[in-house]
Amino acid sequence: MLILIAVLATATAKNPITIEEFLSQPIPRYAEELTGQALVDYVNERQPFFKAEYSPTAEQFMESSVMGAEFLGNPDRDYVTTDIAPNLEIPKRFDARERWPECTSIGFIRDQSNCVVFRRSFRMEISSPAVEVVVVSGKGRMMHWVEWNLMLEKSFQIRCAGGWPIRAFNYFSLVGICTGGWYREKVREFLIYFNYSFGFEEIEKKIAVFLKNVCKPYPLYPCGQHQNQTYYGPCSEKLWDTPVCRSACQFKYPIPYRQDKIYVASSSETARKEFNLRILNNVQPEQRNTSSTEPRDVFFQLLPPAPQLALLLYGGNSTYIIPKNQTIIMTEIMTHGPVVATYKVYEDFAYYKGGVYVHTAGEQKGAHAVRVIGWGEENSLPYWLVANSWNTDWGEKGYFRILRGSNHCDIENQMIAGMVNV
Numbered sequence: 001m002l003i004l005i006a007v008l009a010t011a012t013a014k015n016p017i018t019i020e021e022f023l024s025q026p027i028p029r030y031a032e033e034l035t036g037q038a039l040v041d042y043v044n045e046r047q048p049f050f051k052a053e054y055s056p057t058a059e060q061f062m063e064s065s066v067m068g069a070e071f072l073g074n075p076d077r078d079y080v081t082t083d084i085a086p087n088l089e090i091p092k093r094f095d096a097r098e099r100w101p102e103c104t105s106i107g108f109i110r111d112q113s114n115c116v117v118f119r120r121s122f123r124m125e126i127s128s129p130a131v132e133v134v135v136v137s138g139k140g141r142m143m144h145w146v147e148w149n150l151m152l153e154k155s156f157q158i159r160c161a162g163g164w165p166i167r168a169f170n171y172f173s174l175v176g177i178c179t180g181g182w183y184r185e186k187v188r189e190f191l192i193y194f195n196y197s198f199g200f201e202e203i204e205k206k207i208a209v210f211l212k213n214v215c216k217p218y219p220l221y222p223c224g225q226h227q228n229q230t231y232y233g234p235c236s237e238k239l240w241d242t243p244v245c246r247s248a249c250q251f252k253y254p255i256p257y258r259q260d261k262i263y264v265a266s267s268s269e270t271a272r273k274e275f276n277l278r279i280l281n282n283v284q285p286e287q288r289n290t291s292s293t294e295p296r297d298v299f300f301q302l303l304p305p306a307p308q309l310a311l312l313l314y315g316g317n318s319t320y321i322i323p324k325n326q327t328i329i330m331t332e333i334m335t336h337g338p339v340v341a342t343y344k345v346y347e348d349f350a351y352y353k354g355g356v357y358v359h360t361a362g363e364q365k366g367a368h369a370v371r372v373i374g375w376g377e378e379n380s381l382p383y384w385l386v387a388n389s390w391n392t393d394w395g396e397k398g399y400f401r402i403l404r405g406s407n408h409c410d411i412e413n414q415m416i417a418g419m420v421n422v
Contacts, residue, residue, distance in 0.1 A: 019381055022047060031361040035347065043348050043360045049381060050355030052348060062350035062365060090330050093376040095385060096338050106338060106373060109398030110389040176261030178215035215249035215260045322415040326405045329415055330375060336417065338373040343411035352395050356383040357402045359409055375404055
Protein backbone atom coordinates (compact mmCIF):
# COMPACT_ATOMS: atom_id res chain seq x y z
CA MET A 1 0.00 0.00 0.00
CA LEU A 2 2.86 2.34 0.87
CA ILE A 3 4.49 1.69 -2.49
CA LEU A 4 1.20 2.36 -4.31
CA ILE A 5 0.77 5.70 -2.52
CA ALA A 6 4.32 6.66 -3.44
CA VAL A 7 3.79 5.79 -7.10
CA LEU A 8 0.53 7.74 -7.30
CA ALA A 9 2.03 10.75 -5.59
CA THR A 10 5.10 10.89 -7.81
CA ALA A 11 3.03 10.36 -10.93
CA THR A 12 0.89 13.41 -10.19
CA ALA A 13 3.58 15.64 -8.67
CA LYS A 14 5.20 18.27 -10.83
CA ASN A 15 8.97 18.13 -10.82
CA PRO A 16 10.34 21.45 -9.52
CA ILE A 17 12.12 23.53 -12.13
CA THR A 18 14.57 25.20 -9.77
CA ILE A 19 16.41 24.09 -6.67
CA GLU A 20 14.70 26.86 -4.70
CA GLU A 21 11.29 25.50 -5.63
CA PHE A 22 12.33 21.98 -4.78
CA LEU A 23 13.73 22.89 -1.37
CA SER A 24 10.65 24.91 -0.50
CA GLN A 25 8.46 21.82 -0.71
CA PRO A 26 8.48 19.68 2.45
CA ILE A 27 9.21 15.98 2.13
CA PRO A 28 5.97 14.01 2.65
CA ARG A 29 5.84 11.71 5.65
CA TYR A 30 5.34 8.61 3.52
CA ALA A 31 8.43 9.53 1.47
CA GLU A 32 10.54 9.58 4.62
CA GLU A 33 9.48 5.99 5.27
CA LEU A 34 10.28 4.62 1.80
CA THR A 35 13.06 2.05 1.42
CA GLY A 36 14.67 -0.06 -1.29
CA GLN A 37 13.43 0.03 -4.86
CA ALA A 38 10.39 2.13 -3.94
CA LEU A 39 12.71 4.79 -2.53
CA VAL A 40 14.91 4.75 -5.63
CA ASP A 41 11.90 5.06 -7.93
CA TYR A 42 10.50 7.96 -5.92
CA VAL A 43 13.83 9.81 -5.91
CA ASN A 44 14.34 9.46 -9.66
CA GLU A 45 10.80 10.56 -10.46
CA ARG A 46 10.68 13.40 -7.95
CA GLN A 47 13.78 15.40 -8.87
CA PRO A 48 16.22 15.98 -11.78
CA PHE A 49 19.38 16.77 -9.83
CA PHE A 50 20.90 13.34 -9.20
CA LYS A 51 20.34 9.74 -10.17
CA ALA A 52 19.69 6.93 -7.71
CA GLU A 53 20.37 3.30 -8.54
CA TYR A 54 19.06 0.34 -6.57
CA SER A 55 21.46 -2.17 -5.05
CA PRO A 56 20.30 -4.96 -2.72
CA THR A 57 23.34 -4.44 -0.49
CA ALA A 58 23.36 -0.62 -0.40
CA GLU A 59 21.24 -0.17 2.70
CA GLN A 60 23.12 -2.75 4.78
CA PHE A 61 26.44 -1.34 3.61
CA MET A 62 25.51 2.19 4.64
CA GLU A 63 24.30 0.97 8.04
CA SER A 64 27.84 -0.25 8.74
CA SER A 65 29.54 2.79 7.20
CA VAL A 66 27.99 5.80 8.93
CA MET A 67 28.29 6.97 12.52
CA GLY A 68 25.70 8.15 14.99
CA ALA A 69 24.16 11.60 14.66
CA GLU A 70 25.69 12.54 18.03
CA PHE A 71 29.04 13.00 16.25
CA LEU A 72 27.70 15.90 14.20
CA GLY A 73 28.27 18.41 16.99
CA ASN A 74 31.33 19.73 18.74
CA PRO A 75 32.15 17.38 21.66
CA ASP A 76 33.83 19.95 23.90
CA ARG A 77 33.35 23.64 23.21
CA ASP A 78 33.88 26.13 20.41
CA TYR A 79 37.36 25.95 18.93
CA VAL A 80 39.30 28.81 17.43
CA THR A 81 38.01 29.43 13.93
CA THR A 82 40.25 30.37 11.08
CA ASP A 83 40.72 34.07 10.44
CA ILE A 84 41.45 33.57 6.75
CA ALA A 85 40.33 36.58 4.72
CA PRO A 86 38.14 35.79 1.71
CA ASN A 87 40.03 38.18 -0.56
CA LEU A 88 40.93 35.82 -3.39
CA GLU A 89 39.11 35.70 -6.69
CA ILE A 90 36.96 32.60 -6.45
CA PRO A 91 36.63 30.60 -9.70
CA LYS A 92 33.37 28.89 -10.63
CA ARG A 93 35.16 25.56 -10.61
CA PHE A 94 38.04 24.24 -8.50
CA ASP A 95 39.55 20.78 -8.07
CA ALA A 96 42.42 20.24 -5.61
CA ARG A 97 43.62 17.26 -7.67
CA GLU A 98 44.32 19.62 -10.56
CA ARG A 99 45.72 22.41 -8.39
CA TRP A 100 48.27 20.08 -6.76
CA PRO A 101 48.80 17.20 -9.22
CA GLU A 102 51.93 16.09 -7.37
CA CYS A 103 49.73 15.19 -4.39
CA THR A 104 48.32 12.07 -5.98
CA SER A 105 46.60 10.78 -2.86
CA ILE A 106 44.23 13.77 -2.82
CA GLY A 107 42.30 11.83 -5.44
CA PHE A 108 42.73 8.41 -3.89
CA ILE A 109 39.46 6.75 -2.88
CA ARG A 110 39.65 4.53 0.17
CA ASP A 111 37.60 1.69 1.52
CA GLN A 112 36.88 2.04 5.22
CA SER A 113 35.53 -1.52 5.40
CA ASN A 114 33.10 -2.34 8.23
CA CYS A 115 34.44 0.43 10.39
CA VAL A 116 33.03 3.92 10.82
CA VAL A 117 36.07 6.13 10.80
CA PHE A 118 35.67 9.86 10.62
CA ARG A 119 37.76 11.02 7.82
CA ARG A 120 39.00 12.96 6.06
CA SER A 121 42.66 14.87 4.22
CA PHE A 122 44.91 17.93 3.99
CA ARG A 123 46.15 18.92 5.54
CA MET A 124 44.28 16.25 7.28
CA GLU A 125 41.58 13.94 6.30
CA ILE A 126 39.86 11.88 8.86
CA SER A 127 37.32 10.91 6.51
CA SER A 128 38.08 7.39 5.81
CA PRO A 129 39.33 4.87 8.11
CA ALA A 130 42.33 6.88 7.79
CA VAL A 131 44.06 10.12 7.83
CA GLU A 132 46.01 11.57 4.99
CA VAL A 133 48.08 14.68 5.16
CA VAL A 134 48.81 17.27 2.54
CA VAL A 135 51.32 19.82 3.67
CA VAL A 136 51.43 23.27 2.16
CA SER A 137 55.05 24.26 1.87
CA GLY A 138 56.31 27.22 -0.11
CA LYS A 139 55.21 27.00 -3.73
CA GLY A 140 53.85 23.49 -3.58
CA ARG A 141 52.59 20.65 -1.46
CA MET A 142 53.82 17.37 -0.12
CA MET A 143 51.58 14.41 0.48
CA HIS A 144 52.15 12.03 3.33
CA TRP A 145 50.16 8.91 3.99
CA VAL A 146 49.83 8.82 7.72
CA GLU A 147 48.87 6.31 10.31
CA TRP A 148 45.33 5.37 9.34
CA ASN A 149 44.84 2.80 12.06
CA LEU A 150 45.99 5.15 14.83
CA MET A 151 42.74 7.08 14.55
CA LEU A 152 40.87 3.81 14.96
CA GLU A 153 42.78 2.76 18.04
CA LYS A 154 42.24 5.81 20.22
CA SER A 155 39.53 6.58 22.71
CA PHE A 156 38.31 9.78 21.05
CA GLN A 157 36.90 7.25 18.60
CA ILE A 158 34.05 5.13 19.93
CA ARG A 159 35.66 1.94 18.68
CA CYS A 160 34.65 1.39 15.02
CA ALA A 161 31.35 3.18 15.60
CA GLY A 162 32.47 6.74 14.84
CA GLY A 163 34.19 9.72 16.43
CA TRP A 164 34.83 13.47 16.41
CA PRO A 165 37.23 14.81 13.76
CA ILE A 166 38.20 17.78 15.95
CA ARG A 167 39.60 15.46 18.62
CA ALA A 168 41.60 13.55 16.05
CA PHE A 169 43.10 16.80 14.82
CA ASN A 170 44.08 17.75 18.35
CA TYR A 171 45.61 14.35 18.98
CA PHE A 172 47.53 14.80 15.75
CA SER A 173 48.73 18.16 17.06
CA LEU A 174 50.00 16.97 20.42
CA VAL A 175 50.99 13.34 20.06
CA GLY A 176 51.68 13.11 16.34
CA ILE A 177 50.92 10.30 13.91
CA CYS A 178 53.08 8.10 11.72
CA THR A 179 53.09 7.23 8.04
CA GLY A 180 50.50 4.71 6.90
CA GLY A 181 48.97 3.21 3.81
CA TRP A 182 46.42 0.96 2.20
CA TYR A 183 45.47 -2.45 3.58
CA ARG A 184 48.08 -5.15 3.04
CA GLU A 185 50.25 -3.14 0.68
CA LYS A 186 53.11 -5.48 1.42
CA VAL A 187 50.99 -8.56 0.70
CA ARG A 188 49.74 -7.23 -2.62
CA GLU A 189 53.24 -6.29 -3.64
CA PHE A 190 54.51 -9.69 -2.54
CA LEU A 191 51.94 -11.44 -4.73
CA ILE A 192 52.90 -9.32 -7.72
CA TYR A 193 56.55 -10.18 -7.27
CA PHE A 194 55.79 -13.81 -6.55
CA ASN A 195 54.11 -14.20 -9.92
CA TYR A 196 57.22 -13.10 -11.76
CA SER A 197 60.07 -14.17 -9.47
CA PHE A 198 61.04 -17.70 -8.57
CA GLY A 199 64.29 -17.31 -6.67
CA PHE A 200 63.81 -17.20 -2.89
CA GLU A 201 66.59 -14.67 -2.36
CA GLU A 202 65.20 -12.39 -5.05
CA ILE A 203 61.74 -12.52 -3.48
CA GLU A 204 63.20 -11.68 -0.06
CA LYS A 205 65.02 -8.67 -1.47
CA LYS A 206 61.91 -7.32 -3.16
CA ILE A 207 59.79 -7.82 -0.05
CA ALA A 208 62.39 -6.07 2.09
CA VAL A 209 62.36 -3.07 -0.24
CA PHE A 210 58.59 -2.84 -0.18
CA LEU A 211 58.32 -3.17 3.58
CA LYS A 212 60.24 0.07 3.97
CA ASN A 213 57.39 2.13 2.55
CA VAL A 214 55.23 2.93 5.59
CA CYS A 215 55.13 2.56 9.35
CA LYS A 216 51.57 1.27 9.73
CA PRO A 217 49.44 0.01 6.82
CA TYR A 218 45.66 0.10 7.37
CA PRO A 219 44.70 -3.10 9.26
CA LEU A 220 41.17 -3.77 7.94
CA TYR A 221 40.56 -5.38 4.56
CA PRO A 222 38.14 -3.91 1.96
CA CYS A 223 35.21 -6.25 2.49
CA GLY A 224 32.81 -7.49 -0.17
CA GLN A 225 33.05 -7.76 -3.94
CA HIS A 226 34.46 -4.78 -5.83
CA GLN A 227 34.98 -4.48 -9.55
CA ASN A 228 38.52 -5.23 -10.75
CA GLN A 229 39.80 -5.53 -7.17
CA THR A 230 41.15 -8.32 -5.01
CA TYR A 231 38.46 -10.11 -3.02
CA TYR A 232 39.59 -10.44 0.60
CA GLY A 233 36.36 -11.67 2.14
CA PRO A 234 32.73 -10.80 2.87
CA CYS A 235 31.57 -7.89 4.97
CA SER A 236 30.69 -8.76 8.54
CA GLU A 237 27.16 -8.29 9.83
CA LYS A 238 28.64 -6.23 12.65
CA LEU A 239 31.38 -3.61 12.92
CA TRP A 240 34.95 -4.82 13.16
CA ASP A 241 36.67 -4.76 16.52
CA THR A 242 38.87 -1.72 17.00
CA PRO A 243 42.55 -2.52 16.27
CA VAL A 244 44.94 -2.81 19.20
CA CYS A 245 47.12 0.26 19.74
CA ARG A 246 50.84 -0.46 19.38
CA SER A 247 53.63 2.10 19.63
CA ALA A 248 55.73 0.44 16.96
CA CYS A 249 56.07 0.34 13.20
CA GLN A 250 55.70 -2.75 11.07
CA PHE A 251 58.53 -5.27 10.83
CA LYS A 252 61.57 -4.10 8.86
CA TYR A 253 60.38 -0.51 8.56
CA PRO A 254 63.70 1.40 8.89
CA ILE A 255 62.56 4.57 10.69
CA PRO A 256 61.91 4.45 14.47
CA TYR A 257 58.30 5.02 15.48
CA ARG A 258 58.87 8.36 17.22
CA GLN A 259 61.06 9.72 14.43
CA ASP A 260 58.43 8.84 11.85
CA LYS A 261 55.79 11.06 13.45
CA ILE A 262 54.22 14.14 11.88
CA TYR A 263 52.67 16.97 13.92
CA VAL A 264 50.21 19.78 13.42
CA ALA A 265 52.16 22.97 12.74
CA SER A 266 51.48 24.91 15.95
CA SER A 267 52.59 22.08 18.21
CA SER A 268 55.95 23.24 19.47
CA GLU A 269 58.23 20.81 21.28
CA THR A 270 57.73 22.84 24.46
CA ALA A 271 53.94 22.57 24.22
CA ARG A 272 54.12 18.82 23.73
CA LYS A 273 56.44 18.39 26.73
CA GLU A 274 54.11 20.47 28.91
CA PHE A 275 51.19 18.41 27.69
CA ASN A 276 52.97 15.14 28.50
CA LEU A 277 53.95 16.34 31.98
CA ARG A 278 50.39 17.43 32.68
CA ILE A 279 49.15 13.96 31.83
CA LEU A 280 51.68 12.15 34.01
CA ASN A 281 51.21 14.52 36.96
CA ASN A 282 47.42 14.51 36.98
CA VAL A 283 46.43 10.92 36.28
CA GLN A 284 46.18 8.76 39.36
CA PRO A 285 47.34 5.11 39.19
CA GLU A 286 43.80 3.84 39.71
CA GLN A 287 42.70 5.83 36.66
CA ARG A 288 45.06 3.96 34.37
CA ASN A 289 44.28 0.84 32.43
CA THR A 290 47.87 0.53 31.33
CA SER A 291 51.16 -0.10 33.11
CA SER A 292 52.96 2.09 30.61
CA THR A 293 54.38 5.45 31.70
CA GLU A 294 54.44 6.72 28.13
CA PRO A 295 52.31 9.90 27.87
CA ARG A 296 50.74 8.70 24.61
CA ASP A 297 49.48 5.57 26.38
CA VAL A 298 48.37 7.32 29.55
CA PHE A 299 46.63 10.05 27.57
CA PHE A 300 43.78 7.81 26.54
CA GLN A 301 43.16 6.56 30.07
CA LEU A 302 42.19 10.01 31.32
CA LEU A 303 38.66 10.43 32.49
CA PRO A 304 36.52 13.14 30.87
CA PRO A 305 36.75 16.09 30.83
CA ALA A 306 40.47 15.95 31.63
CA PRO A 307 41.59 14.91 28.14
CA GLN A 308 39.41 17.60 26.64
CA LEU A 309 40.92 20.23 28.94
CA ALA A 310 44.45 19.11 28.15
CA LEU A 311 43.78 19.36 24.45
CA LEU A 312 42.26 22.80 24.76
CA LEU A 313 45.17 24.11 26.82
CA TYR A 314 47.91 22.92 24.50
CA GLY A 315 46.25 22.30 21.15
CA GLY A 316 47.17 25.68 19.68
CA ASN A 317 45.18 27.28 16.89
CA SER A 318 46.37 25.24 13.90
CA THR A 319 43.32 23.04 14.30
CA TYR A 320 40.27 25.11 13.53
CA ILE A 321 36.65 25.17 12.48
CA ILE A 322 35.99 27.11 9.30
CA PRO A 323 33.17 29.68 9.49
CA LYS A 324 29.91 28.60 7.87
CA ASN A 325 30.47 30.75 4.81
CA GLN A 326 31.01 29.20 1.39
CA THR A 327 33.34 31.98 0.23
CA ILE A 328 35.62 31.46 3.24
CA ILE A 329 35.44 27.68 2.81
CA MET A 330 36.41 27.96 -0.85
CA THR A 331 39.25 30.35 -0.01
CA GLU A 332 40.51 27.87 2.58
CA ILE A 333 40.49 24.98 0.09
CA MET A 334 42.20 27.07 -2.60
CA THR A 335 44.85 28.24 -0.17
CA HIS A 336 45.58 25.17 1.94
CA GLY A 337 43.85 22.20 0.38
CA PRO A 338 40.95 19.81 1.13
CA VAL A 339 38.98 20.13 4.35
CA VAL A 340 36.96 17.75 6.51
CA ALA A 341 33.16 17.97 6.55
CA THR A 342 30.68 16.10 8.74
CA TYR A 343 27.09 15.94 7.54
CA LYS A 344 23.72 14.23 7.96
CA VAL A 345 23.24 11.03 5.98
CA TYR A 346 19.81 9.99 4.72
CA GLU A 347 18.75 6.68 3.22
CA ASP A 348 18.55 8.00 -0.34
CA PHE A 349 22.27 8.82 -0.18
CA ALA A 350 23.09 5.09 -0.14
CA TYR A 351 21.71 4.77 -3.67
CA TYR A 352 23.47 7.83 -5.10
CA LYS A 353 24.91 7.08 -8.54
CA GLY A 354 25.71 10.48 -10.02
CA GLY A 355 24.76 14.15 -10.28
CA VAL A 356 24.36 16.75 -7.55
CA TYR A 357 22.92 15.11 -4.45
CA VAL A 358 19.91 16.83 -2.90
CA HIS A 359 18.13 14.97 -0.11
CA THR A 360 14.77 13.84 -1.47
CA ALA A 361 13.37 10.96 0.60
CA GLY A 362 14.19 8.40 3.26
CA GLU A 363 14.93 8.76 6.94
CA GLN A 364 18.16 9.98 8.51
CA LYS A 365 20.56 7.10 9.11
CA GLY A 366 23.32 8.93 10.98
CA ALA A 367 26.33 11.09 10.15
CA HIS A 368 29.40 10.77 7.98
CA ALA A 369 32.72 12.57 7.60
CA VAL A 370 34.34 13.20 4.24
CA ARG A 371 36.96 15.36 2.57
CA VAL A 372 35.84 18.25 0.40
CA ILE A 373 38.33 18.74 -2.43
CA GLY A 374 36.64 21.34 -4.62
CA TRP A 375 33.47 22.79 -6.07
CA GLY A 376 31.69 23.65 -9.31
CA GLU A 377 28.34 24.13 -11.03
CA GLU A 378 26.18 21.84 -13.14
CA ASN A 379 23.26 23.39 -15.02
CA SER A 380 23.64 26.44 -12.75
CA LEU A 381 23.37 24.18 -9.69
CA PRO A 382 26.30 24.84 -7.28
CA TYR A 383 27.96 21.84 -5.67
CA TRP A 384 30.81 20.70 -3.46
CA LEU A 385 33.12 18.04 -4.92
CA VAL A 386 33.63 15.39 -2.24
CA ALA A 387 35.74 12.24 -1.91
CA ASN A 388 34.01 9.41 -0.05
CA SER A 389 35.58 6.29 1.49
CA TRP A 390 33.20 3.62 0.19
CA ASN A 391 35.47 2.33 -2.59
CA THR A 392 35.48 3.30 -6.26
CA ASP A 393 32.38 1.39 -7.35
CA TRP A 394 30.11 3.68 -5.30
CA GLY A 395 28.77 6.97 -6.66
CA GLU A 396 30.89 8.76 -9.26
CA LYS A 397 33.89 6.41 -9.01
CA GLY A 398 34.04 6.97 -5.27
CA TYR A 399 33.21 10.69 -5.36
CA PHE A 400 29.95 12.56 -4.99
CA ARG A 401 28.70 16.08 -5.49
CA ILE A 402 26.33 17.74 -3.05
CA LEU A 403 24.41 21.01 -3.10
CA ARG A 404 26.61 23.96 -2.12
CA GLY A 405 25.79 27.26 -0.44
CA SER A 406 22.69 26.37 1.58
CA ASN A 407 24.24 24.17 4.29
CA HIS A 408 22.44 21.21 2.79
CA CYS A 409 22.43 18.25 5.19
CA ASP A 410 24.54 20.47 7.50
CA ILE A 411 27.61 19.90 5.33
CA GLU A 412 28.83 23.49 5.78
CA ASN A 413 28.00 23.63 9.46
CA GLN A 414 31.37 22.55 10.84
CA MET A 415 34.13 22.06 8.30
CA ILE A 416 37.47 21.44 9.97
CA ALA A 417 41.06 21.98 8.91
CA GLY A 418 44.58 22.29 10.27
CA MET A 419 48.19 22.86 9.33
CA VAL A 420 50.92 20.25 9.60
CA ASN A 421 54.66 20.17 10.24
CA VAL A 422 56.86 17.68 8.36
